[in-house]
Amino acid sequence: MVTNKRWILFTFLTAFSIYWTVNLILWFPWSVNTVLGMTLMLTVAPFIWAYGVYQCLNKFQGVKQYQGAIFTSLIYILVAAIADYIFFGKIRNAMKELYHPTTLYGYLFLILLPFILTFLFSKKIKNKQNIQRQDFIKYGVLGFFSIVTIFIIIKFNMTI
Numbered sequence: 001m002v003t004n005k006r007w008i009l010f011t012f013l014t015a016f017s018i019y020w021t022v023n024l025i026l027w028f029p030w031s032v033n034t035v036l037g038m039t040l041m042l043t044v045a046p047f048i049w050a051y052g053v054y055q056c057l058n059k060f061q062g063v064k065q066y067q068g069a070i071f072t073s074l075i076y077i078l079v080a081a082i083a084d085y086i087f088f089g090k091i092r093n094a095m096k097e098l099y100h101p102t103t104l105y106g107y108l109f110l111i112l113l114p115f116i117l118t119f120l121f122s123k124k125i126k127n128k129q130n131i132q133r134q135d136f137i138k139y140g141v142l143g144f145f146s147i148v149t150i151f152i153i154i155k156f157n158m159t160i
Contacts, residue, residue: 004061010131010139011056011072015079017143018052023087024146027153038102046109053113054121059131065122069114076110091154 022045030037053072060068088098118125152158 006131007056007060008071008075010059010135011075012079013136013139013143014052014056015076016083017139017146018049019080019083020143020146020150022048024150027150028159031159041102041106046113049110049113050117054117054125055135057114057117057121057125058127058129059135060125061128065118065125066115068125069118072114073111076114077107080107080110087150091151 022041025048026037026040026045029040053076056072056075057065057068060072062068084098084103089095
């Protein structure tokens, strides 16, 4: 069982931050051209998600790496589902746009990503890093900036 509350909080914060940062990065290209947005979502966004997931796995202090992957997967999919509801349902008032096959593929990707990274980088992940206060600050500032910026862009209907 995960007893490290600090790691759980860090993982939630990282997932939150990555979610809103990816949406901010994709917003303008997607609003200009859907195909461009989808292309970036399928090429650039996975690397950003992978970076965040790797950071969480690398800071998991449990003995079993796959246990870290399970908890990371659960936290990331929970954050993504809630944030999608907030982004599409509350901020954009566009729930009809949410549940398309691409969203479900994205969820599947987030569920599998921690396991893929654990498999690919198991030796590097064994060299655990401690969570520092700066990690919380870095992801907190990034997440706050991203959600506020995307909220302002959508609320004031900003375009390129």
